Amino acid sequence: KNEVEQSPQNLTAQEGEFITINCSYSVGISALHWLQQHPGGGIVSLFMLSSGKKKHGRLIATINIQEKHSSLHITASHPRDSAVYICAVASGTYKYIFGTGTRLKVLA
Amino acid sequence: DAGVIQSPRHEVTEMGQEVTLRCKPISGHNSLFWYRQTMMRGLELLIYFNNNVPIDDSGMPEDRFSAKMPNASFSTLKIQPSEPRDSAVYFCASSLSYSYTFGSGTRLTVV
Numbered sequence: 001k002n003e004v005e006q007s008p009q010n011l012t013a014q015e016g017e018f019i020t021i022n023c024s025y026s027v028g029i030s031a032l033h034w035l036q037q038h039p040g041g042g043i044v045s046l047f048m049l050s051s052g053k054k055k056h057g058r059l060i061a062t063i064n065i066q067e068k069h070s071s072l073h074i075t076a077s078h079p080r081d082s083a084v085y086i087c088a089v090a091s092g093t094y095k096y097i098f099g100t101g102t103r104l105k106v107l108a
Numbered sequence: 109d110a111g112v113i114q115s116p117r118h119e120v121t122e123m124g125q126e127v128t129l130r131c132k133p134i135s136g137h138n139s140l141f142w143y144r145q146t147m148m149r150g151l152e153l154l155i156y157f158n159n160n161v162p163i164d165d166s167g168m169p170e171d172r173f174s175a176k177m178p179n180a181s182f183s184t185l186k187i188q189p190s191e192p193r194d195s196a197v198y199f200c201a202s203s204l205s206y207s208y209t210f211g212s213g214t215r216l217t218v219v
Contacts, residue, residue, distance in 0.1 A: 042213055095164070098150055101150065
């Protein structure tokens, strides 16, 4: 079993839909990142969380430390949100464990 | 700030040739990471530098891979000799505390 599990692996949505991507982890962590990677593109850090909730535009990220679970929500999804979303947990001061990613496609 | 700058963006080389990938981290960041991304294995940490010193190179696949950070503004990842199984996207990232920035990556193809 992977130490970081994401679900779903693939997701197709219609423009405007509310989207949720989940990340569960089995190790103790000091921080969790949500990363976004567009096809053929670089990797962008969307959020860094150690507790609670963060919001940036249409994106919301939450983390429940007790349940070892984080969610990334996208409100009013748009085709430009189509990308791979990766959950990465920091198990120490620098070492990150990466989920396998959720491939999101938003249709116009 | 221009972010983390990697070069080249794409590299195609023949098996057996030496390949050098370059990275300029964000000024002020004290940590630098080299990652490899493949479809099969996702993102793998190759090596981690802190204050220009290699701290963890346990992810470096074998002796064909080497990395240096001669100063705070430059790092290289070298593969010699290259093999087709080294084909991947190589990312450099720099950080200060948990503020993390990736470069755009170098797509390496070894034929």
